[in-house]
Amino acid sequence: MKKFIQKIFVFFSILIIPYLLLQIIFGFIELNINRNQSEKLSVAIIGNSHSEFAINDQILSEKLNMKYSNYSDGGQSMFWALAGAKKLKHQGVKTFIIEISNTTYQSAWKTTELRELRQTDKKYFLTFDDWIYLAKNDIVFGLQYFFKPKIPSTSVRGRFSRSKKKFTSQIVKENKISKKNKNVFPDYNDEPLHEFIQENKNIEFIIIRVPQHPLYYQREGLKYQEEFLMSKYKIFQKYKNCKVLDFGHLYTQDRYFSDLGHMSSYGSDQFSLFLSDTLRKINSN
Amino acid sequence: MIFNSIDFALFLPLVFGLYWILNLMDLKLQNLLIVIASYVFYGWWDWRFLSLIIISTLIDFSIGLNLKNEQNLFKRKILLWSSIIVNLGFLGFFKYYNFFIDNFISAFSFFGSDINPNTLNIILPVGISFYTFQTLSYTIDVYKRQITPTNDIIGFSAFVCFFPQLVAGPIERASHLLPQFKKTRVFNYSNAVDGCRQIMWGFFKKIVIADNCAHFSNEIFNNYNDYSGPTLILGAIFFTFQIYGDFSGYSDIAIGTSRLFGIDLKRNFAFPYFSRDIAEFWRRWHISLSTWFRDYLYIPLGGSRGNNFNKMKNIFIIFIISGFWHGANWTFIFWGALNALFFIPLMIRNNNRKHLDTVAKGRRLPNFSEVYQMTFTFSLTVLAWIFFRSNSIYDAFQYIESLILGLFNRQNYVDCLNYLYWEIGHALPLLLLFFMLIEWIGREFEYGIEKIGLSWSKFFRYGFYYVLIILTIFYGGPEETFIYFQF
Numbered sequence: 203m204k205k206f207i208q209k210i211f212v213f214f215s216i217l218i219i220p221y222l223l224l225q226i227i228f229g230f231i232e233l234n235i236n237r238n239q240s241e242k243l244s245v246a247i248i249g250n251s252h253s254e255f256a257i258n259d260q261i262l263s264e265k266l267n268m269k270y271s272n273y274s275d276g277g278q279s280m281f282w283a284l285a286g287a288k289k290l291k292h293q294g295v296k297t298f299i300i301e302i303s304n305t306t307y308q309s310a311w312k313t314t315e316l317r318e319l320r321q322t323d324k325k326y327f328l329t330f331d332d333w334i335y336l337a338k339n340d341i342v343f344g345l346q347y348f349f350k351p352k353i354p355s356t357s358v359r360g361r362f363s364r365s366k367k368k369f370t371s372q373i374v375k376e377n378k379i380s381k382k383n384k385n386v387f388p389d390y391n392d393e394p395l396h397e398f399i400q401e402n403k404n405i406e407f408i409i410i411r412v413p414q415h416p417l418y419y420q421r422e423g424l425k426y427q428e429e430f431l432m433s434k435y436k437i438f439q440k441y442k443n444c445k446v447l448d449f450g451h452l453y454t455q456d457r458y459f460s461d462l463g464h465m466s467s468y469g470s471d472q473f474s475l476f477l478s479d480t481l482r483k484i485n486s487n
Numbered sequence: 488m489i490f491n492s493i494d495f496a497l498f499l500p501l502v503f504g505l506y507w508i509l510n511l512m513d514l515k516l517q518n519l520l521i522v523i524a525s526y527v528f529y530g531w532w533d534w535r536f537l538s539l540i541i542i543s544t545l546i547d548f549s550i551g552l553n554l555k556n557e558q559n560l561f562k563r564k565i566l567l568w569s570s571i572i573v574n575l576g577f578l579g580f581f582k583y584y585n586f587f588i589d590n591f592i593s594a595f596s597f598f599g600s601d602i603n604p605n606t607l608n609i610i611l612p613v614g615i616s617f618y619t620f621q622t623l624s625y626t627i628d629v630y631k632r633q634i635t636p637t638n639d640i641i642g643f644s645a646f647v648c649f650f651p652q653l654v655a656g657p658i659e660r661a662s663h664l665l666p667q668f669k670k671t672r673v674f675n676y677s678n679a680v681d682g683c684r685q686i687m688w689g690f691f692k693k694i695v696i697a698d699n700c701a702h703f704s705n706e707i708f709n710n711y712n713d714y715s716g717p718t719l720i721l722g723a724i725f726f727t728f729q730i731y732g733d734f735s736g737y738s739d740i741a742i743g744t745s746r747l748f749g750i751d752l753k754r755n756f757a758f759p760y761f762s763r764d765i766a767e768f769w770r771r772w773h774i775s776l777s778t779w780f781r782d783y784l785y786i787p788l789g790g791s792r793g794n795n796f797n798k799m800k801n802i803f804i805i806f807i808i809s810g811f812w813h814g815a816n817w818t819f820i821f822w823g824a825l826n827a828l829f830f831i832p833l834m835i836r837n838n839n840r841k842h843l844d845t846v847a848k849g850r851r852l853p854n855f856s857e858v859y860q861m862t863f864t865f866s867l868t869v870l871a872w873i874f875f876r877s878n879s880i881y882d883a884f885q886y887i888e889s890l891i892l893g894l895f896n897r898q899n900y901v902d903c904l905n906y907l908y909w910e911i912g913h914a915l916p917l918l919l920l921f922f923m924l925i926e927w928i929g930r931e932f933e934y935g936i937e938k939i940g941l942s943w944s945k946f947f948r949y950g951f952y953y954v955l956i957i958l959t960i961f962y963g964g965p966e967e968t969f970i971y972f973q974f
Contacts (some may be wrong), residue, residue, distance in 0.1 A: 203507060210683070213949070217956060344492040351961055361502045 221349075221373040232326040232354040238294045244269045246290045248283040248360070249301025249410075251276035251374070255365050256412035256465040257299070258474035265478035266485075273360030278321075280306050284394055285324035285332065286358050290329065293356065297406040300395075302434070303414075303450070304427040305463070307392070318343065322352040323359050331394070364467045365460040371417060373462045392434070399441050407444040408481075409435065413452040413473055447480065449473070488531035490740045491694055496685060498528065503747055507674060511853055518645045518668055521748075525650035529613070539577055544647045546573050547622045551629045551636035551643075570626040578619045581612055586815030614654030616812055620779055622647055626781055627815035634662050651744040655737045657755040657775035664752070672749030681937070682746030684952075688936045689739030691955050694963040697732030699915050700725040711886045716893025717903035719886060721911075723869050726876045728919060731760065734773070739934055758930045760923075761846050763860035765829040765867060766810040766839035777810070780805050791834065798834055803827045813875070818883060820964040822874040829867050845931050845947050918962060 229296070245268060247257050262270035273286055283294040287298055312398035324349070327467045328336075399407050411431075419428070453459075458469030465473060488494050502524045509517040530537050550570045557563050601716045625646070637643050646665045652658075654894065707714055707722025714722065726744075738755035745752045759771035769777055774845040788801045810823020833839040846861065853861065870887075877883035893899045907916075929935040936955075940948040 203676075206674070206676050206679050209680075213952075216949075217953060342493045342497070 225352075228352065228354050229326045232337070233292070235354060236292050236356050237287060244295070245271070245297040245299065245448070246272060246287070246295045247272040247299040248278075248287055248290075248302070249274040250278045250283070250305065252303060252412050252463060252465075253299075253301035253307070253410070254361065254363050255460070256301075256470050256473055257362060257477065258364075258470050259362050261471065262472035262478050265475070266481060272362040273358050274301060274362070275360040276358070276363075279318075280392065280395060281332075281335070282318065282321045282324060284398060285321070286360070287398065288329075289324055289327040289358055291402065291405065295405070297408070299408045299410055301410050301412060302431075302438075303411050304424070304431050307427075307430070307434075319347060319350060319360065322347075322350050323357055325350070325352050326354075357371055359461065362470070364470065365464060366467065367460040369456045369459055369466065370461055371415075373418070373421075374464070396437070397423045398446055399438070403443050405443065407438075407441070409444060409446045411448045411450040413449050413458065413465060413469070415456070415459045415462040416451075416454050419451070445484065449477070452476070488528045490737065490744075491690065494531065498524075499744065499747075506748055510672060510674070512668075514671055515639075517672070517828075518639075518641045521645040521649060521668075522641060525645070525648040525653055528650040529648065529653055532613050533610070536610075537617065539581075539612055540618060540648055543574060543577065543618065543622050546570060546642055546646050547647070548637075548643045549628050550626055552638060554626070554629045555636045567626060567630045571623065575621050578615055581610075581615055582814045617656045617658055618647055618653060620658050620776075621660075624658070624779065624783065625665070628661055634665070637665060637669070639669070649745070649750070651741040651748075651750075652752055655734070655741070656773075657738055657741065657753045658716075659753060659775070660780055664750070667750050674749060678746050678749070682743040684936060685739045685743030685746070685934050686914045687743075687952065687955055687959075688934055689736045689741075689743060691959050692732040692736030692739065692922070694736075694959050695732075695918055697729045698735060698963055699918065700729035700732065703911060703915075704729050704876070708878075708886070711882070711889060714889075714906075715896065715899035715902055716890050717900050718906050719890040719893065720869075721903060721907070723873050723886075723890075725874075727869050728758075728922075729863075730872065730875070733754075742934075747795055754933060758845075758926055760865055760868070761861055761927070761930055762864050763842045763846055763857060764825065764838070764864055766833050767842040768864055768868060769826070769830070770843075770895055776809065780809055784808065791839075795835055799831050802830055802834055806830065817880050818874050818877055821880055821883070822871055825871045825874060829871070848931060857890050914962060918958070 207224065212258070245262075247253055247259060247270065254276055257272050257274070259270040259272040262268075264417070273283075273290065275282075278286075283300070287295075287300070290298070333344070333348075336347065394476065435448065440443050451472050452473070453469065458466060460466045460469075488498060502520070506520055507516060509520055524836075526537055526540075529540065547570055550566050554563060554566050557566065625643075629636045642665065645668045646659070648659060649659075649664070704722050704725035707718060708726065711719060711722070735756035742752045742754070753775050755773060755775050757771040757774065759768050762768035762771055785801055785805050788804060789797055790801065791798055806823040806827035807820055808823070810819040810821070811825075813819040813822075830839070833841075846857055846935075873886055874880070874883045877886055925935045925939065929937055929939060932938050940951045943951070
C-alpha cells in the first residue's frame with residue numbers, strides 16, 4: 203500500500219511540477235507579449251450577449267476614426283468581463299465601454315460552468331483577490347480552471363455578432379428573472395468594478411445599457427430591478443472618469459430586435475450609427 | 488458525479504484512503520463506507536432518486552430472504568413476480584411512460600379519435616436500467632436456487648449500488664460480485680497498478696476519442712441536410728468511434744477503479760470492432776448486457792433449440808428488447824431489429840459460433856479474408872448506429888437516403904475532403920489511427936494497453952504513460968456526458 207501511494211505520488215509529481223513551472227513561464231510570456239499594444243487598440247467594449255449583438259465595432263471605428271473593438275461574449279458575467287478588461291488595460295486600452303444591465307447583476311460570476319471554463323484567455327490576469335473569490339465561491343471550479351492548459355496569446359474572447367434570427371417575443375434563459383431576484387437586490391458584488399474605475403483615473407469609462415425591446419421591461423420583477431439598476435448608475439456617475447449612457451428604451455419597434463433582449467442585424471447597425479454620433483458629441487464637448 | 492470531473496478526482500482518493508484504513512478494522516464498516524460513498528456519488532446528480540435505489544434494494548433483499556425460507560412453488564413464483572413487477576414498474580414508469588402514452592395518442596389519432604394527451608414531465612433517473620437489471624438478476628438466481636440469498640443488508644446494498652458501476656455498468660451478477668463483499672479484501676499492489684493503467688486508458692478513450700468524435704458527429708447528425716454523401720459516412724463513422732470510446736471508456740474506468748478497491752468486475756468489451764461477423768460483434772459488445780439477456784430471456788425462451796422459425800423469433804425478441812432497453816424511442820427498437828436481421832442468416836446456417844477466438848491470434852497482421860470480414864462487419868455496425876444516433880426513424884432514413892444519393896456526385900467528395908481538411912484537421916484522424924493501432928496490439932488482452940510497455944525499460948514505459956496523459960489533457964474534446972447515462 204505504502205509503495206503504491208509513493209509511486210502514485212512520484213508519478214503525478216513528475217507530471218504536475220513541470221506543468222506548474224510551465225504555467226509560470228507561460229504567465230511571464232503572456233504578460234510580456236501583451237504589454238503596450240496601444241497602437242493597435244484604443245477603445246474596448248466589454249459585456250455579455252446584449253452588447254455582443256448590439257455594438258458593431260467596425261461602424262464605430264469608421265465613423266469615429268479610432269480603433270474600436272468589441273470583446274463582448276455571450277453569457278459572460280462581470281467577473282470575467284473585468285478580468286478581460288485587466289488584460290486589455292495591460293495592452294494599453296485607454297477607454298472602456300462597459301455594458302451593464304440588470305442581467306449583469308443577476309449572473310454574478312458564473313452563468314454555466316462550461317462558459318466559465320472557456321475563459322482561459324484571462325487566466326494570467328486574475329489578481330490574487332480574484333483567485334480567492336473563485337476559491338470561496340467554487341473550489342472545484344477554481345481547481346479545474348487553474349489546471350486548464352493555456353498557451354500564451356494576445357487574444358481576448360469576444361466579438362460583435364450579427365444576429366440572423368427573425369424577431370421572436372422570446373427571452374433567453376439567462377435574461378429571465380429568477381424567483382429569488384423578484385423582490386430582493388441581486389447579490390453580485392460590483393466592488394471590484396468600482397475599484398478598477400477608481401484605480402485607473404487616466405482611463406475613461408463609459409457605462410452603457412444597450413436597447414432592449416419594450417416587452418423586456420414589462421416582465422414581473424423588472425420594475426424592482428430597474429430601480430436597483432438606476433441606483434447603481436447614479437453611483438457610477440459620481441466618478442469623474444466615468445459616464446453613464448442609458449439607451450435601454452431607445453427603440454420600440456420589433457425590427458430592431460431578434461428577441462426581447464438582443465438586437466437584430468438591422469438594429470445593431472442603426473444603434474451603432476446612433477452611438478457613434480453620441481460619442482462624437484461627447485468627445486467634442 | 489461523472490468520472491471526467493474534478494469532483495471525482497477529489498472523491499476517489501478520499502474514499503480510497505478511508506476504505507483501506509477501515510480495512511484494518513471491520514469488514515462491515517468497509518462495506519458501509521462503500522454504500523455511503525456510492526449514495527454520495529449518485530446523489531451528486533440528484534439525491535431524490537436515491538429513494539428508488541433504496542426501495543429496490545430493500546425489496547429485493549427481503550424477497551431474497553423470503554425465497555430462502557419458502558418451499559411452496561406458487562408462493563415462490565408470487566415473490567419472484569413481485570420483485571419483477573416492482574423493479575420493471577419503476578423502470579417502465581420513469582423510462583417508458585411518456586413513450587407509450589405518445590404512441591397511444593398517435594395510434595388513436597390515426598383512427599380519427601383525438602384523446603387528450605396527459606404526459607408527465609418525467610426525469611429519467613441516471614443508471615436505472617443498469618441497477619434494475621442487476622437487482623433482478625439476484626432475485627431470479629435466488630428463485631432458481633443458483634445462489635444462496637444473503638442476510639447481510641449492508642453487503643447487499645454495496646452489491647446494488649457499488650459506485651464505479653452503478654450508473655453505466657458493467658451489469659454485475661450476484662454470484663460474481665456479492666461474495667466479494669463477504670470476504671476481507673487484501674490490497675494487491677500489481678492489481679492496483681493495473682487498475683490505474685486501465686483507468687488511464689479509459690480516460691483516453693472517453694476524453695480524446697469519444698469527446699472529439701462527438702463534436703463532429705453531433706454537428707453532422709444534427710445538420711444532416713447541410714452535408715452530402717461521403718461527409719455523412721464520415722459522421723456515421725465518427726459516431727461509431729464515439730459510442731465505443733464513450734461506453735468502453737466508462738467500463739474501463741469502472742473496472743480499473745474497482746480494482747483499486749480490491750473488487751473484480753466483469754469484462755464489458757472485447758475489441759468489438761475487430762469482429763469478423765455480427766455474432767462475434769455481439770459476443771464482444773456490452774458483454775454484461777448480452778449475457779444477461781442470454782441467461783434470463785433467450786435461454787428461458789428456448790434459445791437456439793427448435794425449428795428455424797423458433798430460432799428467428801427468439802433472436803428477434805432478444806434484439807428488439809435489447810434495443811428498447813436502450814431508450815424509449817423507435818430508433819432503438821429499429822436498431823435492435825436491424826441487428827437481428829444481420830444475425831439471423833448466421834444463426835440459420837449455424838455459423839453464429841464460427842469465430843470464438845481473437846482475430847489473427849498469435850499473428851501480427853490479419854490475412855486478406857479477415858480484413859474483408861472485419862470491414863464488412865464494421866460497415867454493418869456503422870449502418871445500424873445511424874438508427875441508434877438519429878433523433879427519429881424519419882431522420883435516420885433521410886440520413887441514409889442523402890448518404891446514398893450523395894455518393895454519385897463528384898463535388899460531394901471534394902466537399903468531404905474540404906470538411907476533413909479545414910474542419911476536422913489532421914489531429915483527430917491521427918489520434919484515431921493511434922487508438923486503433925493500440926487496440927489492435929492489445930486485442931488478445933483485457934484492454935488495449937494492458938501489456939504494452941511492460942517489457943520496456945522504466946523510462947520508455949513511463950514515457951508512454953505520460954504521452955497518453957498529455958494527449959488526454961491537451962487533445963481532449965469539448966466535455967460531453969457519457970452517452971449510456973441516458974439509458
